[in-house]
Amino acid sequence: xxxxxxxxxxxxxxxxxxxxxxxxxxxxxxxxxxxxxxxxxxxxxxxxxxxxxxxxxxxxxxxxxxxxxxxxxxxxxxxxxxxxxxxxxxxxxxxxxxxxxxxxxxxxxxxxxxxxxxxxxxxxxxxxxxxxxxxxxxxxxxxxxxxxxxxxxxxxxxxxxxxxxxxxxxxxxxxxxxxxxxxxxxxxxxxxxxxxxxxxxxxxx
Amino acid sequence: xxxxxxxxxxxxxxxxxxxxxxxxxxxxxxxxxxxxxxxxxxxxxxxxxxxxxxxxxxxxxxxxxxxxxxxxxxxxxxxxxxxxxxxxxxxxxxxxxxxxxxxxxxxxxxxxxxxxxxxxxxxxxxxxxxxxxxxxxxxxxxxxxxxxxxxxxxxxxxxxxxxxxxxxxxxxxxxxxxxxxxxxxxxxxxxxxxxxxxxxxxxxxxxxxxxxxxxxxxxxxxxxxxxxxxxxxxxxxxxxxxxxxxxxxxxxxxxxxxxxxxxxxxxxxxxxxxxxxxxxxxxxxxxxxxxxxxxxxxxxxxxxxxxxxxxxxxxxxxxxxxxxxxxxxx
Numbered sequence: 261x262x263x264x265x266x267x268x269x270x271x272x273x274x275x276x277x278x279x280x281x282x283x284x285x286x287x288x289x290x291x292x293x294x295x296x297x298x299x300x301x302x303x304x305x306x307x308x309x310x311x312x313x314x315x316x317x318x319x320x321x322x323x324x325x326x327x328x329x330x331x332x333x334x335x336x337x338x339x340x341x342x343x344x345x346x347x348x349x350x351x352x353x354x355x356x357x358x359x360x361x362x363x364x365x366x367x368x369x370x371x372x373x374x375x376x377x378x379x380x381x382x383x384x385x386x387x388x389x390x391x392x393x394x395x396x397x398x399x400x401x402x403x404x405x406x407x408x409x410x411x412x413x414x415x416x417x418x419x420x421x422x423x424x425x426x427x428x429x430x431x432x433x434x435x436x437x438x439x440x441x442x443x444x445x446x447x448x449x450x451x452x453x454x455x456x457x458x459x460x461x462x463x464x465x
Numbered sequence: 466x467x468x469x470x471x472x473x474x475x476x477x478x479x480x481x482x483x484x485x486x487x488x489x490x491x492x493x494x495x496x497x498x499x500x501x502x503x504x505x506x507x508x509x510x511x512x513x514x515x516x517x518x519x520x521x522x523x524x525x526x527x528x529x530x531x532x533x534x535x536x537x538x539x540x541x542x543x544x545x546x547x548x549x550x551x552x553x554x555x556x557x558x559x560x561x562x563x564x565x566x567x568x569x570x571x572x573x574x575x576x577x578x579x580x581x582x583x584x585x586x587x588x589x590x591x592x593x594x595x596x597x598x599x600x601x602x603x604x605x606x607x608x609x610x611x612x613x614x615x616x617x618x619x620x621x622x623x624x625x626x627x628x629x630x631x632x633x634x635x636x637x638x639x640x641x642x643x644x645x646x647x648x649x650x651x652x653x654x655x656x657x658x659x660x661x662x663x664x665x666x667x668x669x670x671x672x673x674x675x676x677x678x679x680x681x682x683x684x685x686x687x688x689x690x691x692x693x694x695x696x697x698x699x700x701x702x703x704x705x706x707x708x709x710x711x712x713x714x715x716x717x718x719x720x721x722x723x724x725x726x727x728x729x730x731x732x733x734x735x736x737x738x739x740x741x742x743x744x745x746x747x748x749x750x751x752x753x754x755x756x757x758x759x760x761x762x763x764x765x766x767x768x769x770x771x772x773x774x775x776x777x778x779x780x781x782x783x784x785x786x787x788x789x790x791x792x793x794x795x
Contacts, residue, residue: 295777307761311503322507 332411337394340387341410342429344436351430352406355380359398359407367391368398385426389415477578481558489715490520496756503760530704537607538701546605546698547706550598550713554720557591560584561723562645564744565736583643585633588724592679596622598713599681599688603698614697617767618688624774625678625685631782632671635664635789636728645724649732657731664789669729671782676721678770680714683759687767722751 285291323330332338343352355372371384399408407429431441494509494517501508509516534540561584562577581587596618603615636658637643640651652658659669678685689697699710726732726747734740765773 304762308757311757311760314505315499315502318502319505320502320507321505324507324510 332413336411336413337396337399337409338411338413339389339409339415340398340429341408341412342385342426342431343406343408344431344433344441346436346441349433349436351382352404353382353385353426354404354406355382356403358401358403362397362401364395364397365391365393382426385429387429473574474578477574477576481563481578482555485555485558485716485719486712488719489712490524492715492718492752493523493711494520495752496759499753499756500760503757524708527705527708532706533701533703535607535701539605539607542601542605543701544706546598546602547702547709547713548598549601550595551709551716552713553591553595553598554713554716557588557595558716558720560587560645561720562649562727562732563723564741565733567741577646580644580646584645585637585643585648585724585728588645588720589629589633592717592721593622593626595713595717598710599698602702602710606698606701608701610694610696610700611698613694614688614700618698620767621678621685621687621770621774624771625675628671628774628778628782629675629679631779631786632668632675633728634782634786635662635668638786638789638793639665645727645732648728649734652731653735657729659729662789664785664792665729667781667785669725671778671785672729673725674778675774676725677755677758678774680717680721680755682718682755684762684765685770686759686764687770690764718752718755719748722748722755725751 282294285294344350345352355370357370357372360368360370367388367390369384369386369388370382372380373383375381394409396409402408435441497519498508498516509519512518512522534543559578560581562575562580564576566573566575568574599618600615600622603611603613603618606612636648639658639662640648642648642651648658652661655661658665660666677683681688689699694700699707702710723744726744730747731743732740733744
């Protein structure tokens with residue numbers, strides 16, 4: 261391919277074709293012919309048939325929202341949830357503070373203390389959902405898979421303080437004991453093929 | 466004039482008023498449903514089963530809304546305009562035979578309130594007075610959109626009434642009577658007006674087109690065109706005053722459907738039960754067609770409508786009348 265083809269800027273003549281637009285009718289006879297042609301071409305009846313076809317097919321696309329809901333993707337990022345450990349039912353959160361650190365809208369606040377067993381314990385944990393932009397960084401950074409984004413997108417409430425306390429987000433203890441807590445496959449969770457893809461820690465180098 | 470006749474007439478008036486007020490409500494329901502189905506939607510679904518009680522909800526809303534008479538309007542005219550629309554629509558129903566005559570408990574009922582011998586003339590005249598509703602309401606509203614709507618209404622009115630009258634001349638000449646009962650009997654003997662005579666078919670189509678302008682339905686929905694002039698003459702109205710305009714419009718659609726079915730499509734035929742059902746079916750088809758075109762067709766501009774009426778339909782109607790006269794003479 262030579263350079264000339266690229267340097268040829270004379271576009272607009274080679275591969276273009278014009279849309280066919282009829283000349284405007286000039287004489288009365290031409291106008292009459294145009295009106296007759298348009299009147300008898302039956303386009304109005306084509307329109308009638310199209311809407312009638314849709315009515316007969318009855319292919320309704322309405323989703324009656326409070327009764328029916330569209331399925332959401334597993335990686336949908338709705339209101340946060342706090343998971344518990346499966347066996348013991350204790351909280352997964354270890355109070356490392358990574359989510360607080362990474363939160364770009366600065367909406368996570370946590371407070372921790374060392375408890376009697378010299379374990380770190382979370383005393384306060386709030387997410388200001390008025391500021392949260394649901395970016396998912398907190399769930400992604402969490403080393404314990406403790407904070408995840410749940411599927412609950414209907415977060416209408418009487419007060420903006422709802423949903424945001426640690427206790428509200430935490431899986432209730434009776435549900436955890438019964439084993440009803442679901443490992444959410446969404447944002448921040450382990451991907452399904454993680455076992456096959458995991459590699460040995462490269463200690464050799 | 467005996468007492469039985471007076472009582473019968475009063476009962477018929479009440480029945481027609483109640484039935485067609487209710488039908489106007491159901492008409493809005495059907496319109497919303499049909500439009501929704503044609504656009505792949507569901508329409509009203511939440512009030513009652515399949516949204517059937519939506520009519521009741523709308524009625525309660527209209528009745529309980531505050532009645533606002535804005536500042537700057539011409540009060541008496543503003544208040545009387547919706548009444549004119551609704552009242553003339555129902556007055557026109559007086560000369561329409563809704564069903565063939567039937568006997569109930571040994572008493573023969575004629576389901577026509579007043580069999581005047583100039584029936585169709587009366588209906589056309591009263592329906593034409595109905596235009597004063599939008600016209601006066603629009604002019605009295607102290608609103609630019611309403612004023613445009615009133616001006617359009619007057620211009621369109623002159624255009625389509627010519628077509629209506631001329632297209633009706635042909636069946637009048639053929640039948641030789643103005644009473645709708647005579648129309649029905651003639652067609653029961655000689656076949657449907659729209660198909661027995663080619664001129665009858667042409668005038669049927671012309672009258673059908675003019676009926677769209679008369680009722681202000683979609684291809685000619687210029688007087689209250691939502692996307693151009695808000696609600697036209699109805700912009701300043703609220704509550705039941707607006708509701709009267711609405712009832713008048715839908716009652717008009719039903720009555721003009723009856724008129725078309727009786728004059729051109731044989732009416733109730735020989736007067737049997739099947740004939741009565743046939744009349745109701747024809748009326749239902751005409752009403753459905755009003756909704757169908759609303760889903761399918763675009764609106765025309767006012768100048769296009771006047772062009773259509775004056776330059777296309779009126780010459781056609783005149784030629785049609787002349788040909789009918791020549792055919793009848795020989």
